Amino acid sequence: MKSVRVAVVGAGVVGFSTAVCIAEALPFCSVTLLAEKFSPDTTSDGAAGILFAAKFPDIPLEKQRRWFKDSFDHLLAIAQSQHSPEAGVMLSSGWQIFKEVPADKRPFWSESVIGFRFMTESELKRFPDHKFGQAFTTIKCECVNYLPWLETRFRKAGGQVEQRKVHSLQELSSSYDIIVNCSGLGSKTLVGDDTVYPVRGQVLKVEAPWLQHFIRDGDGKTYIYPGIHSVTVGGTRQEEDWRLHVDEGDTKSILARCSSLEPSLSKARVLSEWVGLRPGRRNPRVEKELVQLQGRSVPMVHNYGHGGWGVTLAWGTALDALGLVRQCLHEMPLQAKL
Template identity: 55%
Template sequence: MTEAELKRFPQHVFGQSFTTLKCEGAVYLPWLEKRLTGDGALMLTRRIEDLWELHPSFDIVVNCSGLGSRKLAGDLTIFPVRGQVLKVHAPWVKHFIRDGSGLMYIYPGASSVTLGGTRQKGDWNLSPDAEVSRDILSRCCALEPSLHGACNIREKVGLRPCRPGVRLQKELLVRDGQRLLVVHHYGHGSGGISVHWGSALEAARLVKECVHTLRTTVPKSQL
């Protein structure tokens, strides 16, 4: 950042400025779903307690259950990192501001500005914490004083599905002589939207390998 730009942030001695893309999940995910169903995919909503409940209706399962993989895949290495943010109406804010380790940020969007945030490892609480909200607003107003005039303040809480590393691999489940091919695809933490396209392509490649396995091991009479 230039000296002139840094004058807006007198408590900082240096900064970086750049142009980037911002993807809003609330709009992007419905678009992806519409694209998928438009290509002929069938969307079903169903609660399951065990991956085997999907057999024999499905030969291959892609497990994207996130934190649900603690139970569905028996993966106790996955854990939540709680995030609490505020959504406010402040249409005059046009540039994002991110401070330090990323726990303080201001992200303008199409219909609201996101103020954050928290990174609470192992916390499953989905209820907003009023004290945390006050702290977020105070810290963000220190960065951008005009936010004192923000209105329509809403609290949002989410759990990021984290683990020591993303699990993107095949697994063959066997029970009572039956086989179920699974492609695990979860554990992206807070970076899922950033790497989703490449990660999905790799998952699709693994699914193709599973299809090849089925075609070469299952008798033609059963295909």
């Protein structure tokens, strides 16, 4: 009989990563993942899913470095295993280029990726508007494959999945001993966090099998990421923008910007257009608290607000969330565990 009932809310890459970590590490817990939407309908499904990161202002750099490295090492092991094709995880080499030399030429994650170096002058000749570049090999994780693969792994570990919208935490209070909130932008209403805001992203999938290397402009708005089935080109970062329909003006702008970096894209066929709302926040929230639900104190672990870095940081923050769940178990009165 599994004694401690854990609910994980949210089925994006952060939710499923967290649920898998808990179910595999704590077999005496009965873990249920609840969400309104599952793959292919989550924000994670449209993500380019390539691993590098920006700095968050208020989180110790050492912790951000660990989140990145834990995620990278986890995905690298999958990329180098027989699971790579069905998990949608692959190595990806390319360039990040800058119009001005950045203050931080060697970002905090540079030691975790493979073969990080500065681009040579002859390499930069190809991008005349750019003065500086970094070349490295990282990982691309395609959530359309990865999320169903994680779900299979979660179920194998004894996890249960329930499709339903959680309108309020009160609904969960009598059925679960610990609640883990990975609801992304949904945290705005679910836990009343007004510091979470949408960052609208629009991307296109194009057919360009001749492209083998990623190119990302350092401003983060223009990028070309070859994947297993197609090439993802983007994008937009429109803060506080809730629109979920495709904007033709954005499509034209994306194609023009990407074609200026990679002229052969003008020959690529557009396969699909996608819009998603990233859960923007000044810093991701990875912490625990006690909430009062229907007269009882229920421990709650939060893991949300990753912005555009959900795939990049999901496994690292999931391991931290697992540590917080362990703390909650430790602090529980004995009768709750029996």
